[in-house]
Amino acid sequence: GENVEQHPSTLSVQEGDSAVIKCTYSDSASNYFPWYKQELGKRPQLIIDIRSNVGEKKDQRIAVTLNKTAKHFSLHITETQPEDSAVYFCAAGNKFYFGSGTKLNVKP
Amino acid sequence: KAGVTQTPRYLIKTRGQQVTLSCSPISGHRSVSWYQQTPGQGLQFLFEYFSETQRNKGNFPGRFSGRQFSNSRSEMNVSTLELGDSALYLCASRRDRAYEQYFGPGTRLTVT
Numbered sequence: 740g741e742n743v744e745q746h747p748s749t750l751s752v753q754e755g756d757s758a759v760i761k762c763t764y765s766d767s768a769s770n771y772f773p774w775y776k777q778e779l780g781k782r783p784q785l786i787i788d789i790r791s792n793v794g795e796k797k798d799q800r801i802a803v804t805l806n807k808t809a810k811h812f813s814l815h816i817t818e819t820q821p822e823d824s825a826v827y828f829c830a831a832g833n834k835f836y837f838g839s840g841t842k843l844n845v846k847p
Numbered sequence: 848k849a850g851v852t853q854t855p856r857y858l859i860k861t862r863g864q865q866v867t868l869s870c871s872p873i874s875g876h877r878s879v880s881w882y883q884q885t886p887g888q889g890l891q892f893l894f895e896y897f898s899e900t901q902r903n904k905g906n907f908p909g910r911f912s913g914r915q916f917s918n919s920r921s922e923m924n925v926s927t928l929e930l931g932d933s934a935l936y937l938c939a940s941r942r943d944r945a946y947e948q949y950f951g952p953g954t955r956l957t958v959t
Binding site for chain 1: 879880882889890892893902906925937946947949950952953
């Protein structure tokens with residue numbers, strides 16, 4: 740089955756800085772890569788996703804890049820704000836194998 | 848449109864008992880997936896149901912089972928509960944042939 744690895748497990752940045760979270764996957768047949776944000780005590784929320792036929796996708800301050808050859812994809816958050824503090828999960832494949840999560844802390 | 852709902856939100860059970868959790872998907876969504884979330888293991892895929900049939904299955908023992916009804920509502924059952932089954936159980940729904948899935952608030956199961 741699919742194996743998704745996510746790094747780092749924790750990330751602390753200063754407000755206004757950029758944050759990058761990276762994931763690798765093992766199944767070359769995977770064609771869908773979503774990112775979820777989960778605030779404490781709340782459900783995961785889809786924040787951005789990318790299909791395998793696209794290399795990059797942006798939505799305001801967040802972007803996702805995909806390198807199919809290397810089997811890795813990344814989440815980029817620019818101009819971070821305290822409300823970006825949460826756990827972020829990547830996932831891959833139609834069985835939605837999730838990474839282990841990254842706890843992002845944005846310090847004001 | 849109403850979101851995904853799950854009942855109950857909290858549950859305390861004793862080791863050896865069984866439990867049934869319920870999930871109502873967004874109207875029009877026929878696919879329902881279940882996940883177990885624990886601090887140590889993250890989000891792990893249990894199974895997916897579509898049109899009352901199990902379409903995909905994760906790597907969980909047979910004590911974990913599910914079903915889906917004709918109105919797309921889904922239930923999951925865990926028999927012979929173990930302490931390690933304590934977790935947040937999340938369900939998510941999506942439209943047919945769509946990738947985007949939407950999560951419910953989860954059921955927090957505590958096994959004592």
